[in-house]
Amino acid sequence: MRAFAALYDALDASTSLIDKRRALVDGLRAMTAADAAWTVHLLAGGKIGGGKTGKIAASGELRRWLREESGHPEWLVEDSYAHVGDLAETIALLLPERLDAAPEREALGLADEIARLRAVAGTDEASRRAAVVEGWRRWRGSARFVYTKLLTGALRVGVSGGLLQQALAEIAAVAPAVMAERLVGGVAPTPEAWAALVAVDDGGREGPDAAAGSPARAAESARPYPFHLASPLEAAPETLGPIDAWQLEWKWDGIRAQLIRRGGRVVLWSRGEERLDGRFPEVEAAAAALPDGTVLDGELLAWRGDEPLPFAILQTRIQRKRPSAKVLAEAAVRFVAFDLLEAEGIDLRDRPLHARRATLGALVDGSALGLSPVLDPSDWTAAAALRAAARQHGAEGLMLKRRDGAYGVGRKRGDVWKWKLDPRSVDAVLLYAQAGHGRRSTLHTDCTFALWDGEALVPVAKAYSGLTDAEFLELDRWVRAHTRERFGPVRSVAPQLVFEIGFEGVQRSPRHKSGVAVRFPRMLRWRRDKTAADADRLDTLKAMIDG
């Protein structure tokens, strides 16, 4: 546990990627295989309980047990939590320094503590409370904080998937691309999985080296390839050279996915490396007709007739494990393929895009398996015109893919660009602010914005990004000085400040008071030049509703 806490502290203390990577390599190497496996699992966003394991502690229970252990009244615990912004940290700070003489078992590892907690998952509250409190009494300082963090969710310690991949690649002495493959689909928190992950050579493991034409993964494997991700195009498209070297497609607004047909099975993986089994039966049925040893890269989209439906329709399908016939009829989904990564069991990723694409068309039948069309503008000016019309086609911009480019790993820049439409925006009035989380836990950064509906301001969006640190600091001071009322951690403020709020889409939503829901709202600019009276009207936003 101390080793894990020390690694957490080192990652938390450092702002440099080089230092973080060093800390990961040194920290993981110093751990037992069992502890290292859990550490990787947790850093990749995994949890210790929930789901099939059962509940270990709900947030409300942790707060109640904290009240009982610290002797503080409920309001004081809640005030402290609102001030700190992180429950695990609040608990670590409010518990007495030492509750009683529980033995400090320094040698107890992360995996031991997790095993102890998992053993009581799903049992009655008294047993779970006793197990959790035992750890609170055992650990002090950062070990107590990190131990509690295991119970409250994501670690949020600034380790990206890419950084973890690099550190693990260094430990195993393999290329980052090889490690990327080993990591796809997650790593089980077991010593065996750790041993396989950091095995020096790939002998006996599934997964190919990256050479073109080499035999692909074992025929029965359900694992996807690492996704090749596009980077946003920031420069003018002309800087990419002649348009002939590029394949242009619509940038779809759905769920990026790989469709794997191997060993007589069909498996769908989202870009978030989540298996989507059973959620899209129409796609799985259509894919059953694909020849064995085929992997397609594409986008899941709700579809009707000739065109895609807004993302909101697809959203009604994402969490539904076995959609009813009614749902299937109302929101039919299609997999729109745009790349062929494996055919006849051969890994094609090193071949040029035009070669991969050449055989793709023959594989899809246009039913629940569609083909993302290749657009053919004569020059960049014509391409820009296509982009401007993307919304009419249900797309959010263009994809630019180098015709002779290979299929890379991760966000490898240069061969694939997304050239999205500029976000749409409204000028909205700040109504409420709340402290953020993590490094913003003492700043009021989570803001609610409103538009005019007659004489009233109606909330339409929450946003917490888009300003600079200096602007957030200034905003925080303003919020504190202009608070009208406090509702727990939320402050209502004088309706004076106007911000330009950007978003990707607008849908009708009966659940929202305003009647609309915006996608990916964020602050684009602090409009210091505007007063609340200058803000936009709700009708302006409603006029932008998609579809």
Next chain:
Amino acid sequence: MPELLELTPEGLYCRAGDFHVDPWRPVPRAVVTHGHADHARPGMGVVHAADAGLGLLRWRLGESQALAGHGYGEPFVLGEARVSLHPAGHVLGSAQVRIEVDGETWVVSGDYKRDDDPTCAPFEVVPCDVFITEATFGLPVYRWRPASEVAAEIRAWWDACAARGEAALLLCYALGKAQRILAELVRLPGGMEREVLLHGAMGPGVAIYRDAGVALPPTRPLSDEARSKDLAGALVLAPPSAIGSPWMRRFKSVSVGFASGWMQLRGNRRRRGVDRGFVVSDHADWDSLLRTCRSTGARRVLATHGNTEALVRVLREDGIEAAALKTELGGEN
């Protein structure tokens, strides 16, 4: 009957004695608790303060400011008020102000702490009817460990930086915090032999503490070093404003630490973007605030600057008449 102290646009005012306590606008007569900028502002007629704090006030307010010094616990008369100053344990020469009029006693704490501090006289509990307390860290998440332990951590960090060939740059306030850290470092084994480099803004304050007889390690202005000199292995103290300034270019390879009570929270550490946060404060922590308010025996407590709400509520549940007092004081120094 009017209140012994009332809040006016200039600050806390004692009508019976015709003087203000820590006023934020110019007034003829001010009683000032200590030299921090939010308490000691320029432009006053006469400033009454503790003898031990006069050096700092002269530095902060200039030679032209008329100062009247008083020994701790020695009463003096202003108008119809009997006034005395008592140690607050915050920084060198910091004082609580005891004011007695017609048998009623009020105490203004100024900023204070209860923890051990080799640079100033320890806080003294002064019984009173009404206690005006600071509440900068008025939540139970703020509980301090002894500064001597934190100093040992600072030393370990300094050594680790030296081993990596980095300079250790410690950001801390120039008046009080810097000298307290130096005084704690000197108590560590070999502390007298380890020289500390100072940012230009630190020099005068350190000299005043040294003149007052506080044991400090050898120090030297960083500006004395040749620009080409490698600062690897050095400990440098600088005010927080130094970060992000061109002055920082002086360092090739540096680890930045920040010493403040606010460093108790991860969010603050991360927002500052520093490598290390050291929790050391010259303000009372939660336990000290409660203990102090209770031990003064005051029937009424007014809490000012900081997280006053929780403190007020807990004291009210104790049966003490408590309320928040909105002043223009505040900020951790």
